[in-house]
Amino acid sequence: MEHTSNTDLRAAADEVLARLVGDDTGTARLRDDQWRAIEALVAEKRRALVVQRTGWGKSAVYFVATALLRAQGSGPTVIVSPLLALMRNQVEAAARAGVRARTINSSNSEEWDAIRAEIEAGDVDVLLVSPERLNNPDFRDQVLPRLAAATGLLVVDEAHCISDWGHDFRPDYRRLRTMLSDLPEGVPVLATTATANARVTADVAEQLGTGGSSDALVLRGPLDRESLSLSVLRLPDAAHRMAWLADHLDQLPGSGIIYTLTVAVAEEVTAFLRRRGHVVASYTGRTENADRQQAEEDLLANKVKALVATSALGMGFDKPDLGFVVHLGSPSSPISYYQQVGRAGRGVRHAEVLLLPGKEDEAIWEYFASLAFPPEETVRRTLDVLARSERPLSLPALEPLVELRRSRLETMLKVLDVDGAVKRVKGGWIATGRPWSYDAERYAWVARQRAAEQQAMRDYVSTTDCRMEFLQRQLDDEGAKPCGRCDNCAGARYTADASAVALDAARADLGRAGVEVEPRRMWPTGLLAIGVDLKGRIPAGEQAAQGRALGRLSDIGWGNRLRPLFAPQAPDGPVPDDVARAAVGVLADWAKGPGGWAAGVDDAQPRPVGVVTVASRTRPQLVRSLGAHIAETGRLPLLGTVESTGEQHQLLRSNSAQRLKALAGALTVPPELAEALARAGGPVLLVDDYTETGWTLAVAARLLRHAGAQGVLPLVLAVQG
Template sequence: MSNADLSAVSGSDDPAALRAAADAVLARLVPTGGDPARLREDQWRAIEALVAHRRRALVVQRTGWGKSAVYFVATALLRQRGGGPTVIVSPLLALMRNQVDAAARAGIHARTINSANPEEWRTIQEEIEAGTVDVLLVSPERLNNPDFRDQVLPRLAAATGLLVVDEAHCISDWGHDFRPDYRRLRTMLAELPRDVPVLATTATANARVTADVAEQLGTGAGTDALVLRGPLDRESLALGVIRLPDAASRLAWLADHLDELPGSGIVYTLTVAAAEEVGAHLRQRGHAVATYTGRTEDADRRQAEEDLLGNRVKALVATSALGMGFDKPDLGFVVHLGCPSSPIAYYQQVGRAGRGVRHAEVLLLPGPEDEAIWKYFASVAFPPEPLVRRTIDVLAQADRPLSLPALEPLVELRRTRLETMLKVLDVDGAVRRVKGGWTATGRPWVYDTERYAWVARQREAEQRAMREYTGLTGCRMEFLRRQLDDEEAAPCGRCDNCAGARFGTEVSEASLAAARGELGRPGVEVEPRRMWPTGLAAVGLALKGRLPEAEQAFTGRALGRLSDIGWGNRLRPMLAEQAPDGPVPDEVVDAVVTVLADWAKGPGGWASGAADASERPVGVVTVASRRRPLLTGSLGARIAQVGRMPLLGSVSCLPDGPGGFSRTNSAQRVRALDAALAVPEELALALREAGGPVLLVDDYADTGWTLAVAARLLRRAGARGVYPLVLAVQT
């Protein structure tokens, strides 16, 4: 069908003519080389509702079903009728890039406004005003940027021809991946003219989330949203679980069997540290893999995406940063090295595979460390009411808007948790983001205790479901579909429980030895704090800017990271909140000695002749511990004994209340440490007599501020340098 013919029929109200026009656009979007692609029945129902009836619709369909085809076809038809540009709210840059490429195939000109292209924003806005942009993709965070919200969004809402909310489960805090910025869509929905159609799409919504999103979608519409929900089976996916005795066996299994998996794929880990650890090991074992995490630079992410799309790598070793929207139809496998905490999140991630091939392998290799990682991420839930009220009161009493760095020292919350809480309060109307920061609105606000408690219980139920999944004897796909309230769930006939395991648990001796060597290698650098946190004046400390070099610690060492799968697995039980105190185990001492030997000889070590750290330590100092005095004390004593150095004493620690030091944010922690830590006079005398640098020994470094404050005190008391040494760091 020519463009002229398409223009003629797309403006018709005749359903048959409109269907023919829609199929013509689909043929351009999805070239087949044979018979042209035709719309599924529910794809057509959604397009007809949007184009002919200007309705609001929610489409809940499995990954690979063709949800993007609905909004691109509807966009083409609405634009032919003279409609304004389609605005797509999309959560990830990788997803945006895929959508821009897909739109181009259908002759649709798409542009994006996101954090990676601020230099293009003005040009894009001019193109929108000139009518040359068919689709504008924006991130949900952009909706509450003050300039965008107050200047661009009103004009955009007035001109929009179709609003699309992609990954719409993020709207609902009943779901596994709630994002407060998505709730800002309520405002946009309420301000849209009633004849502007709206489409929300997701592959991962159970019945509760579906109802919540549909309710929000109806805001300002005057009618209920059309909900099109289909079966969630993925006929190409063969699910399996492989249980192995330890982390080394899991890493060895992956190194042995990665090349046996079909095509190219994704290896998911639960933490950044594990992704980097696994990626490095697989490369050492000769596999072509790239690492993709939240810490990966944008340019490196783009390259990794392109390498996977072009099959130049066997796999991306990724965190959930690659969780939504990455579009590679021939992705042949997804392996999870570690179990996600939610069956819905798991279904979403495995849905990346098998979209355009008949068979894809989906394997889960769970580990005992998984639940500790779940617990850590669960600690960032919505804060208790007193902390929320305190934040609102601080903003209400301020004579100007407060930025996050200015507000953080005044409340007991870390910045990421504080920012998330403020976004929720913004949506609820209690605070507002403006130029210069945040301000209280003065509007009444109610802490929804029942809702927050229910969400917490839902997270616990999801974790129980994943424990059940790993030990399941029935059909795995049926189990996942039931978790998403799929009424048509039935045994799949493909998973390891239905059809038998396709992979065994065997690993080669060479791979197991290499994995044990990699995971057993102790030692990671501990970068010292060099800048004081902002806002210390607000908590009564006259400290700001850069720590004087003469008061800084040198770069230190830790035995391992709590978030990795090597030493982290061994250290977590020892350093857990309820773990009993006791002397340091011999195997840990032996590993620490190895770290010290490598440290002394390596770059920056005291045997290397480095300008800022060239002297050998002359003594050992511990940080007095109220929680683990036996562990920390015995560690310091054993190091002194092995290194033939004197144990000079301990930095004393005064009581700081029943909860210990604040771990909520840097400013509050520095305030507490400044008041609690001290160098006793006998230790100061020993430092001056020793006349050199010291090893500063503690059990654990989370924020790094205990080491920084203690090192400052020691250097001011006479130590010529401080080498921090801890058993573990958080990341």
């Protein structure tokens, strides 16, 4: 179908754009491709899928389209976006254009009722909704139908999240099918993403109803980012990478983002860079919402040189003059990598993008890959539990009955919800009774796709060809060609040099052993339902004290040294000398610190009177030798071992309640150890190899306290996570 531009509509669109960008001269003009999308939505009431690089101006399209549609009398625009940071930015940007925007998401629940009233009064032009809201029972059943009936434009931001062929699949997004089917005839739909290869584009288009329609518009642009200069620096070890950052951070243009793969590394790097005099802030999944907003504001105002962030920062951070993105560790997907680096250089002529890969990257990839969709047996068991229940089961009630952690259980239920096998209602989840098949072939294909993406990232690091062209080809960009700017095209701009001072400081930081291990204080809910007679707060007389670990398996200090000891194929053996010495050092620092037992320390507790080990099925030599070394060095008796009955089955990554059920009958204090505890008459050091959930230490501590130990101080080599 031929289309002709509406001159008056185009002029009105440019006026809105001028207000949006703060242009008082009236010279701001939409580009032709932006206007084509707006024309399709406003004049032709079509559905459009826009795949364009970050910085192309997708938000300008939907805000301008909203203003024009509202002027025509259309209802409010609904934008579905997972990006809380972007929501905050966009509410402010919309106000500049005279567009009244509000948001409903997990961080502003106290405002929801007022916002609903404003929507019904017609006082809201744009409502930004997080995808999780789409399947909240109240929102889904009460708000969503009315919203769908009144919506003037539906926008699906980060639309690649719809596709489980993509790198960032989110099952909540599949709820959009329901909303799309409920939209009145002629309501335009805009789906946008910066990161979709050809397969994901086709999948998203099909799911949005745009793929098979002759009236649909797919706008896909070139993905080269002319402002970005890509580089890879392969440095010998973690200390060199941290030292390099400390030495070169001030040389990077403007302010930027340093991405890490784990929370532990983000916090580690933030602390180190601050000690080296840099103004940086940490931004992770552990960061409180108020602290996140402050960090965002500080970066926007260039009050910090960098945010040291995990993927919790998301892609929705809108700072056009971001001067650099550094990755300390390689993401597992080139598409994810392209998306993250795309935050830089949107409003400046030049931005630096550096990847500093690490030896630990693949271990971290492997861990996250282990959290994929569960095996069929687990899914069937969950469906059976729901089917047999006479009432809806909440996540806390369901968790003890199936061997899945809560976050993974929730994701699985959302997928099953989309497939029609379960439904979320008030009070929890129910089984629908509809037949469901386990799509093993599709899940296996997705797993193979993940493996191919990981290999692509290895290839990106090692390639001698153009790096931008490499990423464009990963995204099936037909316009991919050498960029002329990356380190392979134009030569390296940075050397691998790090100063001796920074290297010494980094080695000292990474070599500093000791992580606090917080004790469990509450039993998980639902234990009575699986035959374990424990509930509520753990009595003080049964708790472990705060403990210590040598390091975290997810950090780049002692984690790099410890990971090989805990690899599935690693042989059991005596504790290595360097690890044993470091454990003794942790114990000595613990004794001297607050709450320790060294002479002269305030609030000192009694000195341990002996060492107790925990029996290990997989690493018995490691644990026994560690306990013996601690006892010998500390001149303490080795009192014995909390034994395993051998009945404990391996739970892998099960949930807390199932772990406790297995542990409840599996650990025991033998009579000779109970006699030794009674004779010793004081607190004991409880030595184990590592802790992931803290439940083994909690159960062992409870048994030891019942057997006469006056306190239990856990000491482990590693903390998982």
